[in-house]
Amino acid sequence: MAYERSHMIYNDYKWQAKAAHDNPYYSKGIDYSEINKSEGYEVLYFLNHIGQKCWKNEPSIASHNKMERVLREHVPARSTHKKAEDFIVNNWNKY
Template identity: 50%
Template sequence: MSFKQSEMLYDDGKHYKWVAKADHDNPYYTGGKDRTELNRTEGYEVLYFINHIGGKHWNVVLGTTTYQKIEKMIRYSVPSPIRSHKGIADWIVSNWNNVNY
């Protein structure tokens, strides 16, 4: 199961942007290097990242609740100085049991 835009908690049009405005931005974002920064307000980047981390770090089929916990962690718990894909993923995995939503 993969996480869908319609299942995201903050897809109310106020938090995430879904239209790329800059030339270097890609609204069909389908990948990211571990060293690149995750833009936490661009919905397509966050959605891809959530699906990617879920598939990479857990060897079970994840449910919507688990994906939504990852989304909440990205929004509320991951320290703002941590910006790279790898840094955010590592933080989420390391702190999974310490964060309760």
């Protein structure tokens, strides 16, 4: 089951692009690029991507909610996509 905007636990995300190069239909992350935790489309794609990549079975909405919470509250600021993914996976049992 894909994680959708209506499932997200935070409602303060920005859903409009800030600039012409900032794609609101974000469709892929570059491992070394910084994740923008305030842009909803980027966070939503990121959570679905790591859910599919890092879990054997499709994560539940509760698991996606946990990933979102860990991303927002515990992943260090200015993390790349890869560092954020690694942090969530490596600290899954901690939170």
